[in-house]
Amino acid sequence: MARTHSGKGTIVRMWRWRSNPLRRHSDVIEAWIVLVTSTLAVVFGGLAGLMAAQAVDTGLSAQAARAHAVPAVLTVDAPSSPAAIGGSGGERVSAAVRWTTADGTVHTGRAKVLPGAPAGTRVSVWTDRTDHVVSAPVTGTEATLEAALAGALVAPSVGVAVWAAGRVARTRLDRRRMADWDAEWQQVGPQWGNLSGGRG
Structure with a gap:
């Protein structure tokens, strides 16, 4: 205290x-x-x-x-019901996408897109340096x-x-x-009792 x-x-x-x-x-x-x-x-x-x-x-x-954003297209129709909840983009579903890098290499993967989007819809996906899809x-x-x-x-x-x-x-x-107080009382207590008894 x-x-x-x-x-x-x-x-x-x-x-x-x-x-x-x-x-x-x-x-x-x-x-x-x-x-x-x-x-x-x-x-x-x-x-x-x-x-x-x-x-x-x-x-x-x-x-x-x-990470960097690349243009991609849906290769299949996206599911109509949300399978997961995205971040600030709201409800999203996982769907197959395809994109082409600057060197002409075609890559495929899965990305979160709006539910019900038809095949061929252009979307933007985020990829890392190894061209794998990552979260935004x-x-x-x-x-x-x-x-x-x-x-x-x-x-x-x-x-x-x-x-x-x-x-x-x-x-x-x-x-x-507390241990110190107890030890001190063991020494003083008997003397206190003797003093009190003598006064009586």
Whole structure:
């Protein structure tokens, strides 16, 4: 806790940082644990979030750089009912397509197209450097949102992990403090009982 009550009923803030007869060495250690843990949770959480966002953005940029759109045609009629859900393009179905590269080589593959499109329909498909059909790359606002979402998810996760580590340290410190109190009471308790008995 960062504050406690004095004998007059007022709140004493930051009491672990102030010299007083009731403050133990373990209280000072706990104060440092809280301070360091809080600072590291914010710093590491923020850095991890930025790194995650940058990694996702870099990955999406690399994916976009490897893919390019090519004109193709449907070789068969596309199914009339959606078999899968596409990205921003809405409902799409998988159908066979054919395209020709700049060197005149004919390639075939399957791509997501609008349901019910007849054979011969011209479509645009995305291919990689090996002329295999790939998903359309994520670019622009959608890429920025994905990177931001990754950072927003990672940052608090790392912060919580750091905080949990500090909590474990404080729990161990509490156990040690209780053991010390018990050992001290074993020494003082009998004397206290003798004093009380003598007064009686």
